[in-house]
Each structure stands twice: as structure tokens, then as C-alpha cells.
Amino acid sequence: MEQPxxxxxxxxxxxWEVCNKIGGIYTVLSTKADTLHELYKDKVIFIGPDVWSEQNPSPYFxxxxxxxKGWASTVSLPHGIKVRTGRWDVPGKPIVILVKFDTMYALxxxxxxxxxxxxxxxSLHAYGDYGEACAFSHAAGIVIESLCSYYKVGPRSHKNVIAHFDEWTTGMGLLYVKWKLPQVATVFTTHATSIGRSICGNGKPLYGQLQNYNGDQxxxxxNMEAKHSLEKIAAHQADCFTTVSEITAIECEQLLDLRPQVVTPNGFEKNFVPPRSRFKKERQSARxxxxxxxxxxxxRTLPEHxxxxxxxxxxxxxxxxIDMFLDAIAALGVRAPRRETLAFVMVPAWSKAARExxxxxxxxxxxxxxxxPDPVMTHTLNNPDSDPIINRIHAIGFTNSADSHVNVIYVPCYLNGTDGIFNAEYYDLLIGMDATVFPSYYEPWGYTPLESIAFGVPTVTTSLSGFGQWILSTTDNQLYSCGVNVIGRGDYNYSEVVDNIARTLADLNECDEEETAKISSAAMHTSSRxxxxxxxxxxxxxxxxxxxxRNTNRK
Incomplete structure (x- = not known):
């Protein structure tokens, strides 16, 4: 790699997701770490929340x-803040500081x-996780202040120091650094705007009406005032504001009143994929x-094919x-595919335990x-009556009976190797799949389809995802040549998209071994780019x- x-x-x-696997941001950071470490070695330091205990240690730290040691052995942090130092157990093994921030709630x-x-x-109308996020990021800001003092990063030091903050959950930390450390350059990345996600989650049309929305209103x-206010002001105060795709940059410009200076798409690393020598064996094991x-x-024993x-x-x-995926699987069943089909919904919900x-x-x-009984799920739920996924599975009429040619199974837990049924991580299962479908309505980037093609598994996604837009701008969008099918989705073409997904899956169902291998190879090639x-x-x-x-006045 060339010198930066x-x-x-x-x-x-x-x-919040440093050594703390919750969602896509964990994948962003943990896969980016190796490349950053190659460029800057141990000048890269990640800061995350210490939400662990001796009884429940982080498996990633x-x-x-x-x-x-020089800093940690001499530092005396205020307000009872405690830290632990170590390495992140991912390729590159970057330095990590985990921050215990319990004492910060009082402040x-x-x-x-x-x-x-x-x-x-x-922050007047703050509720829920707002207080937790602010307590952590405030503590993180104080840790950064201490590190800068130790490394003598003063106003006249002329050192190039970057403090990078991800999502609204770290906004208070960025503002603390802007207040206390003007010599430190700040970067703020929103991976999805809190208000855009909320608009979509509340069933409102985003894309056709975007120009009519005012973010503050x-x-x-x-009831998103506190999170939106913090995110918007962090974006405006940062020395560089970034987001992960052009589709989200447009959203930021409308809802946060600021267009990001740089779009930073999310990459992936092949070192998370088994080498070819082990690939076949691990695929068979997953299946x-x-x-x-x-x-x-x-x-009954489902056939190997x-x-x-x-x-x-x-x-x-x-x-x-997820609603569209289930409807598309139902539409696939109507088409009576030649090979039996097994569709998994692997989405962590409020699960109770593995089914005894x-x-x-x-x-x-x-x-x-x-x-x-009810053979459509692997784990019991704490809230079966209000869980939308299991309710939709039942409403469609999936029963997984003896004569069902298309079966659906809901896996409502984190696949971290201790789920009680598979006892495997998500990647360990992904390698055994024949196709994935991610028909997102709101998806600033879309790691799941990128992960899929990295493992040679063809994927279907939509034009409303940042990843889908990247595919459309860089490939011919043909399964045989890129391993991805991006289906055009808007506010009002739900049924059309469902039919297109079902048709794509039906086509894949008919592929022979040679065609399947060709598509898998194309998928891997696309991911390498x-x-x-x-x-x-x-x-x-x-x-x-x-x-x-840095040091310039911004609104």
C-alpha cells in the first residue's frame, strides 16, 4: 500500500461499537482497522464503551x-472514569481503550x-439511550483530552491529530473536543440520520417527499428532538462531516441542512473469508x-440440494x-420452484431462549x-404477540408442513456462536447459503449484501441502498457478471419489487452447478473492488x- x-x-x-458488536458500524470499524493500522501503525487508537464484566467479558477485546503503558500507568482521570487498554481481536489488532463511564451519568x-x-x-426532551450515549461520549472526550496532554498535543505543537466520531451517540464527545481541544481536527460520520431512519420507521414516505421535509420539524x-439536535450540531461543528453514500448525503443536506464534505463508502476485507483451501469444507459444514x-x-430430512x-x-x-422478503418468499412458493427452498430470517429480536x-x-x-409445534422459529420470544416478523409469518400462512416445498424459519437472536441451536457465528453460516435478499427501504450503505458477495453468495438488494447505488454506478447489474441484482424500489412499487425478487430467486433455483459457480465467482470479484x-x-x-x-469558525 502506498504511503498515505x-x-x-x-x-x-x-x-459505541468498538469491541461491542451491535450492528453494521462494528463491521465498518473492525474491517477498516487492518488497513488503517497498515497505514498508521499504532498511531491508531479506538475508544469504545466498557459495558462488560468478569462474568460477561467482551469476546472481541x-x-x-x-x-x-506510559499513559495508562500515570493517568488520573477525573469524575471516577476508569479505562482498560488492549487490542481489538480483529485483523490488524489495533489499540483499544475501553472506557467505564458509569460515574458520568451524574454529570x-x-x-x-x-x-x-x-x-x-x-437535550430538554431527551429519553431512552440518549443519556447513556452522552455519558459515554463525554467520558471519551475526557480520555482524548488526557491522551493529547500525554502526547503534548498543544496549540503550538503543530501535530496532526484527528479525532473521528461515529454517529449521534458520540456527538457529545466531538463537541467536548471542539470546546477543549481546538488543535485537534474532528471528523463526524453519520451512518444514517436519526430523523431519516425515524421517518421511514414510522411508515412515512421518505424519497418522494424528501424535499418537503424539514428535519427540525x-x-x-x-419525538426525536434531542438526538436530531445533537447529530445536526455535531455535523455542523465537525471540521469534516462525512456519510457513507450519495443517497444519504442528499438526505443529510435536506434534514441536517448540511451536505457532507466527503462521502466515505464502506469497504470490506477478504481476511474475514476462509481461504479457498477451506472454503468447500466450511460451506458444507454451514449447510x-x-x-x-x-x-x-x-x-423430515430436507435434501442436501x-x-x-x-x-x-x-x-x-x-x-x-423484512416484510418484503417474506412476501417474496411466498410469491416464490406460488411459482413452485424445482428445488426445495429454505428461507431464513436471521434478525435479532427480543428472544428468550433456544427452543428446548x-x-x-x-x-x-x-x-x-x-x-x-409452530416449526417456523428456532427460539422462543418474550413478545410473540407483538413481534412483527413472527406475526407476518403466521399471517402469510407458512406452516412448514410435510408437503411444503418452500419453508421459512425465523432465527430471532444474535448469531455469535452461543445461540444454543447453531452455535455458530453469522459468517460461519453465510458461507453455506445459495442466495441472500436485502430489499431495504432505508439503507444508507448496506453491509449485508457486500458481506454476502464477499463469501461468493449472490445477493438481491434495492436501489434505495447505498451499496445498491454503488453497484448500479460501477457494474451492469447482471447476476452472471457481478453476482448482484439491484431492483429499483420507490415509495409506491412494493408489489412490483416483490415479484422481481421472486423471479430472481426462481432463476437462481434453476441454475446448474456450472452457472452457480460462475455467479459465485462474479460475486467475489465484485466484492474485491x-x-x-x-x-x-x-x-x-x-x-x-x-x-x-481545524480552528476555523463554523456555524
């Missing part, structure tokens, strides 16, 4: 007190008043896990197109399998903008 255009003395990135009211006076952040209507769980539920399809991601029923009857069935003699080694250049641009703009 901008030299940095320190790059500190703060996110390797504690090592010798990391940053929130004072912080809110200070940020109202200095920047106009309106919608925040008041949807066995999924087919056995499904067979134990439906009470069953077509396995899935959707996954954040539990946002409409925004992520399913666990027992998997442990028993397979010849004694019988169809389990989204490697961080290419996309990191956009972050270098953002760093240059931030360094050029």
Missing part, C-alpha cells in the same frame, strides 16, 4: 495493560446545560448446520425490507424426528479536509 497523502501523529476513533444535566450554552444542543413531530436445524423443526436463502441485519421490519424441544430433537436420533485498500482513500480525503478546517 496525509501524515498523522495520532488518529483516535470513537464509537484482548486486555493488555502494557499497551499505552449529564451539567453537560446538557453546557452544550446548550456553547453550541445550542437541545419532523424531529418535533416524531449441514442449517439443514439439520430446519429438518428437526419440520420433522435444498436452496438456502436468507435475509439478516438490524431488526427494522420495514426499513430493512428443538435442542432435544437435534440431540436425538434423526430417525425419530417429528414435526414440532470494495476492499478497504481502495475505499480508505475517501477517509484520507476526509482527514485532509479536517486538518485544513
Amino acid at each position: 497523502a496525509v501524515a498523522l501523529d495520532l488518529l483516535i476513533e470513537t464509537s 484482548i486486555e493488555n495493560p502494557s499497551v499505552l 449529564n444535566d451539567t453537560l446538557f446545560g453546557e452544550m446548550w450554552q456553547r453550541f445550542g444542543v437541545d 419532523m424531529a418535533r413531530e416524531l 449441514k448446520l442449517m439443514l439439520e436445524a430446519a429438518s428437526a423443526l419440520v420433522g 435444498t436452496m438456502i436463502v436468507a435475509t439478516s441485519g438490524r431488526c427494522e421490519y420495514r426499513n430493512k425490507g 424441544d428443538l435442542v432435544k430433537a437435534l440431540e436425538s436420533d434423526h430417525e425419530g424426528w417429528h414435526r414440532l 470494495a476492499a478497504w485498500s481502495y475505499f480508505v482513500a475517501y477517509y484520507i480525503d476526509a482527514f485532509e479536509v479536517a486538518l485544513a478546517n
Whole structure:
């Protein structure tokens, strides 16, 4: 890799998802880490929340007190803040500081008043996770202040230091740095605007009506004032404001009254994909896990050549197109595909535990399998009456009966290796699939389809995702040549998109081994063009903008 255009003395990135796997931002940071470390070595430091305990340690954090020992052994942080130092257990093994911020809650009211006076952040109507996010990011800002003091990053030091903050959840940290450390250049990345996500989540049309929405007004209507205010002001105060796709840049310009200076699309790294020497074996292992769980539920052995399809991601029923996926699978069933089809909805919800009857069935003699009650889910739910996914599965009429040629199974838990049924991580199962579908209505980027093609699994997504827009701008959008099918989706063409997804899956169902191999190879080739080694250049641009703009007055 070539030497970066901008030299940095320190790059500190703060996110709620550092060593804390919740959603797509974890994937952004954990896959980007290797490339950043290659460029800047141990000048890269990630800061995340210490929400762990001895009984429940982070599986992603390797504690090592010798990391940053000179600072950690001498630092005395105020307000009872505690830190642990170590490495993130991902390629590149970057330095991590986990921050224990419990004592900061008591300072929130004072912080809110200070940020109202200095920047106009309106925290008056805050609720839910707002207080937690602000307590953490305030503590992170104090940690950054301490690091800068230790490394002698003063107003006259002429050192290039970047403090990068992800999402509204770290906005208070950015504003603290702007207040206390004007010599530090700040970058703020919104991976999705809080108000845009809320508009879509409340069933309102976003795209055809975007020009008619006022972000502040919608925040008041949807009770999002505090988060929206913090996000908007952090974007305006940052020395460089970025987002992950052009479709979200347009959204930011309308709802946050500011167009990002740089669009920083999300890359991926091949080091998360098994080498070719192990690929076939791991694919077979994944298929066995999924087919056995499904067979134990439906009470019969599903054939090895069953077509396995899935959707996954954040539990946002409409925004992520989970409703559309289920309707498309129902439409596929009407088409009577040649191969049996098994469709998984792998979306973490409010799950209670792995089903005991399913666990027992998997442990028993397979010849004694019988169809389990309600064989459409792997785990029990705490809220089965209000869970939209299981209710839609039942409403459509999926029963996974003996004569069902298309079966649907809901996996409402995090696939982190300890789910009780598969006991495997999501990537360990993804490699065994034949296709994925992510028909999102609101998707600023779309990691799940990119992950899919990186594993050679063809995917279907929509033109409303940032990833889909990237595919449309860089390929011919043909499955055989790029492994992706981007279907045009708008506010009012739901049924048309459902039919197009069903048709695409039916076509894949008919593919022979040679055609399947060709599509898989094309998918992998497309994913290689989204490697961080290419996309990191956009972050270098953002760093240059931030360094050029630091110390300037912004609205």
C-alpha cells in the first residue's frame, strides 16, 4: 500500500461499537482497522464503551495493560472514569481503550446545560439511550483530552491529530473536543440520520417527499428532538462531516441542512473469508448446520440440494425490507420452484431462549424426528404477540408442513456462536447459503449484501441502498457478471419489487452447478473492488479536509 497523502501523529476513533458488536458500524470499524493500522501503525487508537464484566467479558477485546503503558500507568482521570487498554481481536489488532463511564451519568444535566450554552444542543426532551450515549461520549472526550496532554498535543505543537466520531451517540464527545481541544481536527460520520431512519420507521414516505421535509420539524413531530439536535450540531461543528453514500448525503443536506464534505463508502476485507483451501469444507459444514436445524423443526430430512436463502441485519421490519422478503418468499412458493427452498430470517429480536424441544430433537436420533409445534422459529420470544416478523409469518400462512416445498424459519437472536441451536457465528453460516435478499427501504450503505458477495453468495438488494447505488454506478447489474441484482424500489412499487425478487430467486433455483459457480465467482470479484485498500482513500480525503478546517469558525 502506498504511503498515505496525509501524515498523522495520532488518529483516535470513537464509537459505541468498538469491541461491542451491535450492528453494521462494528463491521465498518473492525474491517477498516487492518488497513488503517497498515497505514498508521499504532498511531491508531479506538475508544469504545466498557459495558462488560468478569462474568460477561467482551469476546472481541484482548486486555493488555502494557499497551499505552506510559499513559495508562500515570493517568488520573477525573469524575471516577476508569479505562482498560488492549487490542481489538480483529485483523490488524489495533489499540483499544475501553472506557467505564458509569460515574458520568451524574454529570449529564451539567453537560446538557453546557452544550446548550456553547453550541445550542437541545437535550430538554431527551429519553431512552440518549443519556447513556452522552455519558459515554463525554467520558471519551475526557480520555482524548488526557491522551493529547500525554502526547503534548498543544496549540503550538503543530501535530496532526484527528479525532473521528461515529454517529449521534458520540456527538457529545466531538463537541467536548471542539470546546477543549481546538488543535485537534474532528471528523463526524453519520451512518444514517436519526430523523431519516425515524421517518421511514414510522411508515412515512421518505424519497418522494424528501424535499418537503424539514428535519427540525419532523424531529418535533416524531419525538426525536434531542438526538436530531445533537447529530445536526455535531455535523455542523465537525471540521469534516462525512456519510457513507450519495443517497444519504442528499438526505443529510435536506434534514441536517448540511451536505457532507466527503462521502466515505464502506469497504470490506477478504481476511474475514476462509481461504479457498477451506472454503468447500466450511460451506458444507454451514449447510449441514442449517439443514439439520430446519429438518428437526419440520420433522423430515430436507435434501442436501435444498436452496438456502436468507435475509439478516438490524431488526427494522420495514426499513430493512423484512416484510418484503417474506412476501417474496411466498410469491416464490406460488411459482413452485424445482428445488426445495429454505428461507431464513436471521434478525435479532427480543428472544428468550433456544427452543428446548428443538435442542432435544437435534440431540436425538434423526430417525425419530417429528414435526414440532409452530416449526417456523428456532427460539422462543418474550413478545410473540407483538413481534412483527413472527406475526407476518403466521399471517402469510407458512406452516412448514410435510408437503411444503418452500419453508421459512425465523432465527430471532444474535448469531455469535452461543445461540444454543447453531452455535455458530453469522459468517460461519453465510458461507453455506445459495442466495441472500436485502430489499431495504432505508439503507444508507448496506453491509449485508457486500458481506454476502464477499463469501461468493449472490445477493438481491434495492436501489434505495447505498451499496445498491454503488453497484448500479460501477457494474451492469447482471447476476452472471457481478453476482448482484439491484431492483429499483420507490415509495409506491412494493408489489412490483416483490415479484422481481421472486423471479430472481426462481432463476437462481434453476441454475446448474456450472452457472452457480460462475455467479459465485462474479460475486467475489465484485466484492474485491470494495476492499478497504481502495475505499480508505475517501477517509484520507476526509482527514485532509479536517486538518485544513481545524480552528476555523463554523456555524
